[in-house]
Amino acid sequence: DGGITQSPKYLFRKEGQNVTLSCEQNLNHDAMYWYRQDPGQGLRLIYYSQIVNDFQKGDIAEGYSVSREKKESFPLTVTSAQKNPTAFYLCASSIPEEETQYFGPGTRLLVL
Amino acid sequence: GNSVTQMEGPVTLSEEAFLTINCTYTATGYPSLFWYVQYPGEGLQLLLKATKADDKGSNKGFEATYRKETTSFHLEKGSVQVSDSAVYFCALSPRSGGYQKVTFGTGTKLQVIP
Numbered sequence: 001d002g003g004i005t006q007s008p009k010y011l012f013r014k015e016g017q018n019v020t021l022s023c024e025q026n027l028n029h030d031a032m033y034w035y036r037q038d039p040g041q042g043l044r045l046i047y048y049s050q051i052v053n054d055f056q057k058g059d060i061a062e063g064y065s066v067s068r069e070k071k072e073s074f075p076l077t078v079t080s081a082q083k084n085p086t087a088f089y090l091c092a093s094s095i096p097e098e099e100t101q102y103f104g105p106g107t108r109l110l111v112l
Numbered sequence: 113g114n115s116v117t118q119m120e121g122p123v124t125l126s127e128e129a130f131l132t133i134n135c136t137y138t139a140t141g142y143p144s145l146f147w148y149v150q151y152p153g154e155g156l157q158l159l160l161k162a163t164k165a166d167d168k169g170s171n172k173g174f175e176a177t178y179r180k181e182t183t184s185f186h187l188e189k190g191s192v193q194v195s196d197s198a199v200y201f202c203a204l205s206p207r208s209g210g211y212q213k214v215t216f217g218t219g220t221k222l223q224v225i226p
Binding site: 004006040041042043045048090092096099100101102103104105106 | 219
């Protein structure tokens, strides 16, 4: 079955530590996205990528970094510069003609 | 800029009650409109969508009609079940060519009690 996988399901970050969230898709979609979800705030776009080796900042990119070396993979690194990282992180993908975004199951990041 | 406004939750209903979750939007041009659903601890999944004025999207007993004159896309279901308990997000895609940034509402939590 085609879909998006995210790992781990839960991730714990210590003070000053960088952590990387994995996102893999086998839908053959060109575009991929990272969103942050906080209670009562809906989804906020962190980064997006429309094609391999290219990505753009979203609305809240500060303290985050991404790479897009392969079409199927779009990992997100939460750096120590992100002072309030506790949130639910969602990865999504799409093809432009369809507009619909397909989401992974999410990773919950907690700070120790 | 574009925006989506949803009614605040939580909405609590008894099983078999009628559901309405209001959604209004602000956008230039003719956006596509979506409802996504998020079950506890999961990602979002598309529930239904409509791409032009007066279109009705429907799925699993849920319906929403694209009303351009009132800039609304209200979600309705005639008889809710406990399994419908989830958070519902209204969203729009501007369809302006190139990258389509999707704007999401803040979500409305639905609780259905037996």
